[in-house]
Amino acid sequence: MGSTIIVNDLRKHYGQVRAVDGVSFSVEEGEFFGILGPNGAGKTTTLEIVEGLREADSGTVEVLGMRPWPRNAKLLTRIGVQLQATSFFERLTAREQIRTFASLYGVAPKKADDMLGQVGLEDKADTPAERLSGGQGQRLSIACALVHDPDIVFLDEPSAALDPQARRNLWDLLRQINESGRTVVLTTHYMDEAESLCDRVAIMDDGRILELGPPASLVRGLESVTRISLETGTLSVESAAEIAGPGASVDDDGVSVTIGTDDPARVLTALAERNLLTGIQVRGATLEDVFLNLTGREYRA
Known part of the structure; x- marks a missing residue:
């Protein structure tokens, strides 16, 4: 397996604030990779640069052998992005929402409908998005990110504000996504989530990576009673x-x-x-x- 993502000495400053300050890591094909950190650690900014949504001040990023910035049309069809805050079109049902996203990639409506079934929303297909529960809304958001069958899926705090049952159900879905062969990159500040799902994690704070490795190895390396x-x-x-x-x-x-x-x-x-x-x-x-x-x-x- 090769590296699907290579980040080298990434930096992004806003005035005196060093949001990303010399970040380097790689993600292997088929890996479930987590970026952890407290609020303001630089997780989302790092992810947005890797996704091609934001320009770095310096450093390099390669995703599937391509540079994501300036916006790379060849890359857009190979990545799926679920943002920290997702806004759906008003008054559209779950089926209409995902068909709209599918049409942007030239994906047939039938495949879009099938994706609703894969995330467990077939019985909510005719429900307006604003009437979905928090967990159902997150599932629809992830379905929209997967509808064009991307190689890499980026998930920015997908379980934020969900109740425990909805979080566990979402974890099952994320495992299925990864087991289907996709590379998954996740940001979260839920440690149990990262420990349960991720092959490796990078712990960030103040724009820097403090530790990187498999969760079990990081725990074993901690001298704790x-x-x-x-x-x-x-x-x-x-x-x-x-x-x-x-x-x-x-x-x-x-x-x-x-x-x-x-x-x-x-x-x-x-x-x-x-x-x-x-x-x-x-x-x-x-x-x-x-x-x-x-x-x-x-x-x-």
Whole structure:
């Protein structure tokens, strides 16, 4: 497999703001690639440059061996784009919406109708787009991005503002898209989404890539303790500290007693000897821990 996207030393400034500040990465054919970061990290700007929607100040981008800027007509038929905010034509039904998008690429109405079925919207074909739920609207948006059978699909925060059930249903759809052989590039600030879907992720902040690799590898590279929690009252803080041993932490927030340890096997064995394994929770490091370790914990609007 070769690289379908190659980005080298990409930069985009707005006055003193360095929205993209020396970003480099590549995406392999058939890969599900994620770009993660807090609000204002530069994710969307990076994606828009790669898609050919925005001109970079410097650096190079190749998509399927072509430069996306200036707008490349040969490339437009080979990529599908689902933007962060999608506006549909007023008063058109889901079927009319996707047929309109299909006509821009010379795709037959029958194929457009079939795409509605592929994203699970066949029963909503005659429903005006403004009456679709959030999850259904996102599915229609993705269907419009796929209707011309592109090689690469770009998705900018596709599950933002969706409820948990709609998000999980959307994840199933995104897996199907990737398993059909398409390369998928996703931006998100949901760590569980990236951990579940992506082969590799790039974590961005302040316009730069801080870490890049498979989610599991990034988690393994983080020096983080395992947290073992029991219901408060099950075990006293003093007894938990004795079990935990030197260097471990013990915290009681009134709901759970939590032991933070780098030797979970020994702690679990000690709890088992006391018949205290019922109802415990064991949590190792996650991609969210990696993300917070790299970008900090302060709130960003």
